[in-house]
Every structure is written in C-alpha cells, then in structure tokens.
Amino acid sequence: MSRLSPPLSLLSNLSAVSASTTTEEEDTVFVTEQFLPRKQDAVFGDQFVFQTAATNKHIHAKLVMLPPFPTDSPPFAKSVAYLCSRSGSIKVELFRTVGAENHFFRLYIFACAAGVKITLPRSFRGIVSINDYEGLRARRQIRCARAFNERMRRGFIRISSCALENDDEIFIHAEGKIELKLRTDADDRVWSRMDRGMRTIFQRRLGSARLLNSVLGTAGSS
Template sequence: MSKLTPQLSLLSNLSALSASTTREEENTAFVTEQFLPRKQDAVFGDPFVFQTSATNQHIRARLILLSPSFPSDTAPLAKSVAYLSSRFGSIKAEVFRTHGAENHFFRLHIFACSAGVKITLPPAFRGIVSINDYEGLRRRRQIRCGRTFNERMRRGFIRLGSCALENDDEIFIHAEGKIELMLRTECDVNDRVWTRMDRGMRKIWERRLGSGLSSGHCR
C-alpha cells in the first residue's frame, strides 16, 4: 500500500490540475480574427470593426493582419480596428502581421475594468501606446515591458502617448490590473526578461512627446 501512495497522490494532483484548467477554460472566451486590408476608414459599429465584450469571462484573442489580396490594394490603407472589453476578466491579446502586410496598420482598444492586460505585438510594431492613468500604474509598478519592447522604444519606433501618425500602429489600454507589453521576436518568442519603466525611460518618452503624456486621441 505504501508503494501506491505516491502514485495515488500524483494522480490526485493531476486530477486537480485538470479540473482547474477546465474551469479556467470555461471562464475564458477564445477569439481569433483575421483582418483584410481595405482603403475605407472603419467606424464603430460597422462590420469591419472587430468587437468582443465579456462581463465575467477572461478574453484570449489572436488578431491576424493579412496582406493585400491584389497588387492594386496598396498603401495608403485604412487601419484595422479591434475592441476587446471585459468587466471582471483579464485580457490577453496576440497580434500577428503576416508577410506582405507591412503597410497594414491597426488600432487596438482594450478595456479591462477590473483585471490585467497582456499584449504580445509583432516584431516590427511601430507606433503609440496610450495607457489610462499611466502615472498611477507606474507608481504602483503595474506596468512591465519585455526587453525587446524597451529596445525598440529606445530606438524611437514606439512612443507612449496618443498622437498617432498615418503609418503608426495604435494601442489604447484601460486596465485596473497589471499591464504587460511584449514584442514577438524572431529568435525567442518567449522573451520574458522584464525591465521596469524607470525614470530614464520616462524622460525619453517625454522628450519625444514634447508636451508630455496624454490619454486623449489626436485626430
């Protein structure tokens, strides 16, 4: 009987883990959306804007930016738009840009009213990241960036603010929990070497913004 005890204990632990995973999956909305580039600007409510809203569920989203179907569909292209919102759940979003979609830019709005946010972006992401209550979250150390994200920011490809150019990607985040920002890399897709947004990095952003940080959206 003593020989069976460790095995029974292991089976019990595995069963508990499986049940926990099942409950988490039941409480999670998994969504995948592919975006075809187009020339018309999208407006809220039209079929070209992807929207997912949940009350109690977590959201796990995979957003894929496709290349133009025909050579005539060249830049300038309208930005694809996605809204992800959860009242009590966390939100994880992965954005993929396929080969040939370098000029297919996007605008992503995320609202996690009671939880955290994790975003993984394409390696060549360039544009703005606007975070509601940035200063408060920064003081509470609730914002973390992956190493490659910070490196690209130091090179000026990523800015913290709200004034976007036509050829900028745009991320707008409202979250009460932790915010994690990562770039997918060619050599290491699991880049989890975190660096804190310290005063030096904040000064770089403020110099680039000129007028400081803002949560509004410039048109």
C-alpha cells in the same frame, strides 16, 4: 458591425470563437480574428470594427494582420478591434504577416477590474496610450519586456495618444497589471506559412464574388 456589400465583405474580418470544454476554459472567451487590409476609399464613412465584450470572463484573443491582394496598394484603412471585460483579464497576441507592413491597426482594450497582457509583432511601430500611465508606473503595474524597451529607445514605439497615419495604435484601460512584449522571428514565420494557405482561399472567394456580381449586373441591365 457594419453591413457591407458582397464584394467588400470578402475583405472584412473572419472571426471564430471556440467553445470551452474544460472547467478552466469555461471562464475564458477564446477569439481568433484575421484582418485583410481595406482600401481607404472603399470604406469611407463606414467604420468596420471587430468587437468582443465579456461581462465576467477572461478574453484570450489572437489577431492576425494579413497582406493585401496583389492588385491592391496603400493607403489602407486601419483595422480596428475592441476588447472589453468587466471583471476578467485580457490577453492579446497580435501577428503581422510578411507583406502586411503597410497594414496598420487600432486596438482598444478595456479590462475594468483586471490586468492585460499584450504580445506585439516585432514590426510594431506607433503609439501605446495607457489610462493613468503615471499612476500605474509609480505603482509598478506596467511591465515591458527587454525587446519592447529597446524598440522604445529607438523611437519606434511611443507612450502617447497622438498617432500618425502610418502608426499602429493601442489604447489600454486596465485596473490590474499591464505586460507588453514583442514576438520572436520564429513566431512570425509560423503565421507566414499559414498566411499562404489563407490567401488561396480568399482569392478563390473573391473570384466567385466578382463572377456573381458580373452575372447580376448583366441580368439587371437586360
């Protein structure tokens, strides 16, 4: 990961990898990642990427796109996540909370010997790029839920590799089956309630960081 200054680091990702406790879970890496939008100029030339790689384990990741602070406005840099497993499957659940409509993401998934399951927020709009798409489709290894197909027919989702600035982006390389679906409104409301508590914590930490920078700046000028 990139090394960020104290104030900017508060706008970076907060990750947690849980320890496996059962025999079934020992083969799975569990990850929860929360992304705050970052101003384009604040990270110019400094790509911040969240990454999880597992040699022979499955990956179950929950990625949450949070809204910006009230003082921030678009455009924001796209949040980036990279998930890779050489022999395990990858399951990803993506959440976009209320107020994060302009917080876009770029997700890379590499399941070198297994399948992929992705659950996207209902507001997902952009591209899904799949390696060997035509071959996987001919072998019926790609499965899209009804709501996903409906959003494709309406033009909000494209199977392509050409993304716009206001597009979400997903890049998939998988040897097994690929399943794509959208979340329900009820699921998104649960994360919206959680978001209110998280924002309180972030605002307190940001205030502390600004106070510390002010004190250090005053001390440095004296």
